[in-house]
Amino acid sequence: MRHQQASGGSMGRLLVTGAGGFIGSAVARRFLDEGHEVTTIDNLSSGSAGAIPEGCTTVIADLSSPHTFDHLGEHQFDAIYHIAGQSGGVPSFADPVYDLQANVQSTLLLLAYAKKTGCPTVIYASSMAVYGDPATLPVTEEHPFSPKTFYAVGKIAAESYLRLYADQGIACTALRLNNTYGPGQDLSNLNQGMASIFLGQAVSSGQIKVKGGKDRFRDLVYIDDAVEAFALAGASARPFEFRAYNVATGVKTTVEELLSLIASSLPFNVEVEVEGSTPGDQHGIYCSFDRIARELNWSPKVDAAAGIQRMAQWALGEAGDKRKGVET
Numbered sequence: 001m002r003h004q005q006a007s008g009g010s011m012g013r014l015l016v017t018g019a020g021g022f023i024g025s026a027v028a029r030r031f032l033d034e035g036h037e038v039t040t041i042d043n044l045s046s047g048s049a050g051a052i053p054e055g056c057t058t059v060i061a062d063l064s065s066p067h068t069f070d071h072l073g074e075h076q077f078d079a080i081y082h083i084a085g086q087s088g089g090v091p092s093f094a095d096p097v098y099d100l101q102a103n104v105q106s107t108l109l110l111l112a113y114a115k116k117t118g119c120p121t122v123i124y125a126s127s128m129a130v131y132g133d134p135a136t137l138p139v140t141e142e143h144p145f146s147p148k149t150f151y152a153v154g155k156i157a158a159e160s161y162l163r164l165y166a167d168q169g170i171a172c173t174a175l176r177l178n179n180t181y182g183p184g185q186d187l188s189n190l191n192q193g194m195a196s197i198f199l200g201q202a203v204s205s206g207q208i209k210v211k212g213g214k215d216r217f218r219d220l221v222y223i224d225d226a227v228e229a230f231a232l233a234g235a236s237a238r239p240f241e242f243r244a245y246n247v248a249t250g251v252k253t254t255v256e257e258l259l260s261l262i263a264s265s266l267p268f269n270v271e272v273e274v275e276g277s278t279p280g281d282q283h284g285i286y287c288s289f290d291r292i293a294r295e296l297n298w299s300p301k302v303d304a305a306a307g308i309q310r311m312a313q314w315a316l317g318e319a320g321d322k323r324k325g326v327e328t
């Protein structure tokens with residue numbers, strides 16, 4: 001395989017979908033820095049053109065439309081990192097059909113395109129949402145699926161398509177990301193990302209509205225660690241194999257603990273108000289990363305205290321830049 005990196009190696013032509021978004025832009029930047037040729041496709045529905053790293057060949061198009069692939073022609077990629085998608089559980093209740101198109105149809109079309117053009121590897125951004133409210137903790141990859149949102153149903157369907165295409169020879173990997181957070185996340189998007197929702201509100205108004213109890217808990221994965229998982233998965237995926245990996249720290253962080261990490265990272269007082277709930281919200285989850293540690297030699301490097309501190313510094317800088325923009 002020509003595209004082997006993570007620890008150096010030959011350069012490749014890579015398609016990273018969704019580089020206008022939080023995770024896609026970070027993955028694309030990593031590969032560009034390593035010297036790969038990177039193309040991205042993004043419809044800018046939740047992402048922005050400004051987030052796409054310089055040096056990416058950019059196609060603004062909808063991955064759920066077959067026309068997008070007609071326009072791409074027979075362009076051959078050494079690997080596809082499929083990270084674009086409708087990224088929240090809440091919007092999937094508002095428009096399940098849109099979620100199906102953005103997450104499932106797009107994955108199916110992309111896999112068919114990979115097969116048609118001879119792309120050997122597809123790495124997919126799946127989610128811990130597939131497990132719902134788990135019966136046992138920490139959750140391993142063998143835990144049964146128990147989706148609570150249309151979004152999670154779509155992630156399971158997309159993984160099932162990956163399995164089918166693995167049977168046909170493509171090396172397919174699903175990374176079941178836990179709550180990924182860090183600089184670059186959209187602080188104004190109140191539909192996705194517990195850390196970014198809380199931090200965004202805190203920085204813009206000094207007040208956090210928490211929807212749901214403070215005893216809920218999550219597994220917080222810093223963006224650099226998530227990017228490393230994508231890089232390692234791409235470097236080691238094997239033909240005819242489907243692999244699924246939790247990308248997780250194995251550490252339980254309650255909402256209460258997250259709020260206090262955020263409060264202690266900011267130079268002003270933050271008011272917290274608890275009100276309402278979110279449809280399909282999982283009460284609590286954290287996952288085992290034993291499989292990805294064993295098979296890909298991945299482990300998380302940044303804990304929640306350090307990661308939230310870094311993200312808060314970045315968010316304060318962003319808020320300062322915005323204020324300067326208003327003043328000038």
Ligand SMILES: NC(=O)c1ccc[n+]([C@@H]2O[C@H](COP(=O)([O-])OP(=O)(O)OC[C@H]3O[C@@H](n4cnc5c(N)ncnc54)[C@H](O)[C@@H]3O)[C@@H](O)[C@H]2O)c1
Pocket residue numbers: 017018019020021022023024041042043044045046047048061062063064083084085086087088101102106125126127128176177178179180181186193
């Ligand atoms: N952030 C997390 O904590 C997390 C956790 C689990 C899984 N994931 C998954 O990782 C992926 C990326 O998440 P993110 O946090 O970067 O989200 P994001 O919303 O920041 O990025 C998603 C990107 O995909 C683009 N997009 C959406 N639908 C598209 C379509 N039909 N065609 C082309 N582009 C489209 C958006 O414009 C955006 O740029 C998503 O698939 C999400 O489900 C994220």
